[in-house]
Amino acid sequence: MDLGLENKVVVITGPAKGMGAAITRAFGAEGCQLSLLGRDTQAIEPVAEEVRETGREAIVLPCDLTDAASCDAAVEATTKAFGRIDILVNVAGGSGPIGKTGAQTTPDEFDEIVTLNMNGCFHTIRAVAPIMMEQGAGKIVNVGGTFGMRGRAGRLAYSASKWGLRGITKSFALELGPHGINVNCVAPGMVDGERFRSKVVPEMARRLGISDEQAIERHAADYALKRITFDSDVANACLFLASDVSRQVTGLDLPVDGGWAML
Incomplete structure (x- = not known):
């Protein structure tokens, strides 16, 4: 099936390793033009070079996702380079404290992971929304997690941040839907x-x-x-939600977890 992603301009956060790298390669293989965002640009370059070797364009831009101005600047640089933005994929995130109860989790630990996993997505969506609204089309895919669907003892901060990301996804889906913009969330399990x-x-x-x-x-x-689950399973879900094959799908939480969240 042709997903119709050839030459689409895709902004991807957290593209340096793991799921982010797999998602980046998947969009590159579909013939997309990529804008890769992150704080450590040197870590992103090898993945970008892989994409370039296939004949596709990939630019690497410094971006601190917790800083709104930094996200605005990266989005502006993307539009200067490509003229538009068709797709945003928010992969970047952190895991927070592991094995700590809520009572053991410090306020700083809680704030840090919530700021990264929620504010980061909020800043990037807020930055691309006006561009997509003017275009009358766009696809936004947030990568959440199944701990934001069932909760998890010992992972309170992470779970809370991913529950919050679901709310961000659904609210933006309602607000941006009238402008032809789909907003969805992929929720991987253990990868x-x-x-x-x-x-x-x-x-x-x-x-x-x-x-x-x-x-x-x-x-x-x-x-x-x-x-x-493999990285490629998550990447394929992102491709689906970023394509017009899913044109009538918005505000969705799509678990990619082999059937854990629904048990």
């Missing part, structure tokens, strides 16, 4: 990758006295499909 293999799995194996392979099997057993 296979460096953090999963080097931190999550060894921690469970140590705590339960089992092997890493047994820990992976335990994680998979929690999901209806009995398998772990």
